Amino acid sequence: MHRQAARSLNRLRPRLDARLAAADPAAWAAFQTRLDAHFETLFDRLLRLYGDQYDFFYHLETILETAARMWLARPAELKALDARREADPRWFQSSRMLGGVCYVDRFAGNLAGIRARIPYFKELGLTYLHLMPLFLCPAGENDGGYAVSSYRDVNPALGSMAQLADLAAELRRSGISLVLDLVYNHTSDEHEWARRALAGDPDYQDYYLMFPDRRMPDAYDAHLREIFPDVRRGSFTYRPEVDRWVWTTFHSFQWDLNYRNPAVFDRMAEEMLFLANVGVEVLRLDAVAFTWKQLGTSCENLPEAHLLIQAYNALARIAAPALLFKSEAIVHPDDVARYIAPGECQLSYNPLLMALLWESLATREVRLLRYSMQRRFAIDPGCAWVNYVRCHDDIGWTFSDEDAAQLGIHGFDHRQFLNAFYTGRFAGSFARGLPFQFNPATRDMRISGTCASLAGLEKALREETATEVELAIRRILLIHSVILSIGGIPLLYLGDEVGALNDYSYRDDPAKAGDSRWVHRPAADWERFARRADEQTVEGRIYTRLRRLIQVRQAHPVLGDGETEIVDTGNPHVFGYVRQRAGQRILILASFTEAEQRIPANELRLHGLGYAFTDLVTGESITSDQDLVLEPYRFVWLAAT
Ligand code: GLC
Numbered sequence: 001m002h003r004q005a006a007r008s009l010n011r012l013r014p015r016l017d018a019r020l021a022a023a024d025p026a027a028w029a030a031f032q033t034r035l036d037a038h039f040e041t042l043f044d045r046l047l048r049l050y051g052d053q054y055d056f057f058y059h060l061e062t063i064l065e066t067a068a069r070m071w072l073a074r075p076a077e078l079k080a081l082d083a084r085r086e087a088d089p090r091w092f093q094s095s096r097m098l099g100g101v102c103y104v105d106r107f108a109g110n111l112a113g114i115r116a117r118i119p120y121f122k123e124l125g126l127t128y129l130h131l132m133p134l135f136l137c138p139a140g141e142n143d144g145g146y147a148v149s150s151y152r153d154v155n156p157a158l159g160s161m162a163q164l165a166d167l168a169a170e171l172r173r174s175g176i177s178l179v180l181d182l183v184y185n186h187t188s189d190e191h192e193w194a195r196r197a198l199a200g201d202p203d204y205q206d207y208y209l210m211f212p213d214r215r216m217p218d219a220y221d222a223h224l225r226e227i228f229p230d231v232r233r234g235s236f237t238y239r240p241e242v243d244r245w246v247w248t249t250f251h252s253f254q255w256d257l258n259y260r261n262p263a264v265f266d267r268m269a270e271e272m273l274f275l276a277n278v279g280v281e282v283l284r285l286d287a288v289a290f291t292w293k294q295l296g297t298s299c300e301n302l303p304e305a306h307l308l309i310q311a312y313n314a315l316a317r318i319a320a321p322a323l324l325f326k327s328e329a330i331v332h333p334d335d336v337a338r339y340i341a342p343g344e345c346q347l348s349y350n351p352l353l354m355a356l357l358w359e360s361l362a363t364r365e366v367r368l369l370r371y372s373m374q375r376r377f378a379i380d381p382g383c384a385w386v387n388y389v390r391c392h393d394d395i396g397w398t399f400s401d402e403d404a405a406q407l408g409i410h411g412f413d414h415r416q417f418l419n420a421f422y423t424g425r426f427a428g429s430f431a432r433g434l435p436f437q438f439n440p441a442t443r444d445m446r447i448s449g450t451c452a453s454l455a456g457l458e459k460a461l462r463e464e465t466a467t468e469v470e471l472a473i474r475r476i477l478l479i480h481s482v483i484l485s486i487g488g489i490p491l492l493y494l495g496d497e498v499g500a501l502n503d504y505s506y507r508d509d510p511a512k513a514g515d516s517r518w519v520h521r522p523a524a525d526w527e528r529f530a531r532r533a534d535e536q537t538v539e540g541r542i543y544t545r546l547r548r549l550i551q552v553r554q555a556h557p558v559l560g561d562g563e564t565e566i567v568d569t570g571n572p573h574v575f576g577y578v579r580q581r582a583g584q585r586i587l588i589l590a591s592f593t594e595a596e597q598r599i600p601a602n603e604l605r606l607h608g609l610g611y612a613f614t615d616l617v618t619g620e621s622i623t624s625d626q627d628l629v630l631e632p633y634r635f636v637w638l639a640a641t
């Protein structure tokens with residue numbers, strides 16, 4: 001250990017001992033072992049963040065004490081989980097992993113309803129369930145719960161903290177890990193810290209970023225991106241109660257926390273470990289890009305934003321080692337990649353793959369998808385992508401302009417095309433999406449819409465064209481086939497498996513009307529789900545085929561913990577990759593067009609599969625003495641026989 005770190009640990013140890021050793025000597029000894037292993041990292045990150053504070057050691061001691069206290073409070077069942085995870089740190093790479101995400105109220109009414117749906121989750125094959133923010137939040141507008149008023153209280157309409165802990169345990173017994181958000185960039189303006197700040201308490205005003213006049217806000221604003229330009233221009237909100245401007249990156253009721261204040265770090269560490277002790281196994285770190293501010297910069301993805309997560313990660317290793325972090329960075333792919341590391345976020349959304357799957361469906365070409373994935377899919381082997389086709393948020397076209405330029409594609413123009421395509425303005429488009437947050441100054445815009453509506457099902461059903469319905473279903477399955485086979489954890493937005501369509505009723509609710517993302521957050525229609533086994537119905541045609549893909553994935557370890565090599569299939573419409581593990585190889589081909597494609601036999605031999613193989617999806621035998629014909633949107637998972 002670094003000398004300075006060792007010295008300060010020795011200084012702090014007796015103080016911690018005096019306060020905590022009496023509680024439980026065995027647990028205390030385990031804590032000491034972890035502290036020895038991770039203190040150096042923690043110390044280093046905190047020193048870099050807060051070393052200039054005159055009372056640095058006081059804060060360090062407070063943070064350690066929080067960690068020790070939370071470790072001692074950690075339930076035995078979770079300590080047993082810690083041991084299992086430490087013995088098998090690659091557990092989340094398994095091909096058995098399958099994620100699902102839903103809103104508690106919209107999917108099942110409340111936590112009791114979610115509990116009652118566990119048999120369904122098991123039927124589907126889920127091993128990971130992300131429940132959207134379920135904490136106490138303001139009535140009316142609350143950004144779908146992303147304005148948290150207390151991290152210790154469940155929204156009473158959904159249930160209680162005791163119910164949440166029971167649910168976590170029951171999910172775990174069913175082989176499902178509970179995933180929740182840690183919304184740590186901001187709190188709601190009704191959080192107790194914000195209330196105290198509003199009441200004039202200077203200590204709590206220092207938890208947030210508050211300015212007496214427009215001077216600093218204007219100076220910052222000159223460099224900031226507007227995240228919700230429809231809602232408010234600039235990133236600050238005036239609060240007459242205190243005659244101050246408050247930093248609000250997102251909505252005016254979401255107050256950014258001031259992480260330059262070590263007290264904020266400590267308080268949030270406690271909330272984090274509290275949630276870990278409730279039984280949350282993965283924390284989705286919300287809005288990671290925005291947590292650190294520096295005048296003259298965009299205040300996104302600053303080095304300190306990484307140090308913060310690394311410090312929290314070290315704390316988790318010490319006090320709740322089973323806990324994993326998932327990064328939510330919906331930014332340039334270079335920046336997304338920087339959050340992914342075993343010592344930072346072990347998991348990350350893959351917004352680039354998500355956006356490019358839709359890009360390929362629109363263009364019928366996979367050039368940008370292939371080129372970007374060849375350069376950007378590989379990450380640290382101790383980490384995993386969370387691959388998804390849709391989530392509760394908008395689709396932003398976050399591909400790299402530099403990648404696009406290499407292929408002769410102009411980023412700005414291409415985004416204009418994609419926006420026109422997915423809002424149905426482009427002639428011949430199959431999509432029924434809505435614009436989200438059009439910014440007239442930059443002409444930037446994002447897209448809302450459910451998977452099925454964006455893939456053409458809504459239009460095809462309305463126009464009652466059977467061939468178009470089939471094509472839409474194939475598009476839905478095609479993009480899911482990629483996330484289920486490319487490596488990493490596939491994540492389903494629950495409802496997509498039965499083809500949930502856009503729900504326009506949000507327009508009648510004043511608390512939602514201004515936010516088109518509600519169009520793709522429909523309440524679960526259980527009549528639709530009830531038809532899922534009936535292959536005569538649209539729901540059944542999607543569900544049964546998707547379920548089959550999930551089964552194939554779960555039966556083939558190479559589709560989980562294996563390497564991915566993105567290949568050039570020699571065909572601009574066909575995306576291809578090889579998955580391999582311990583000598584086993586699977587070639588995956590996915591055609592992104594409704595025009596029939598042929599893959600020459602020698603192309604198949606080239607990828608080392610030999611002469612005869614089976615399509616794991618259909619069970620069909622294929623030999624490489626003749627061209628492989630891919631019907632509209634066909635995908636094959638070819639294993640040598
Ligand atoms: C994240 C959430 C999004 C929310 C924002 C502010 O990006 O996914 O829904 O609006 O954070 O919390």
Ligand code: GLC
Nearest residue numbers: 227287328330331393394396
């Ligand atoms: C921006 C943010 C992202 C957030 C989204 C919500 O893209 O970068 O974090 O999810 O806005 O719309």
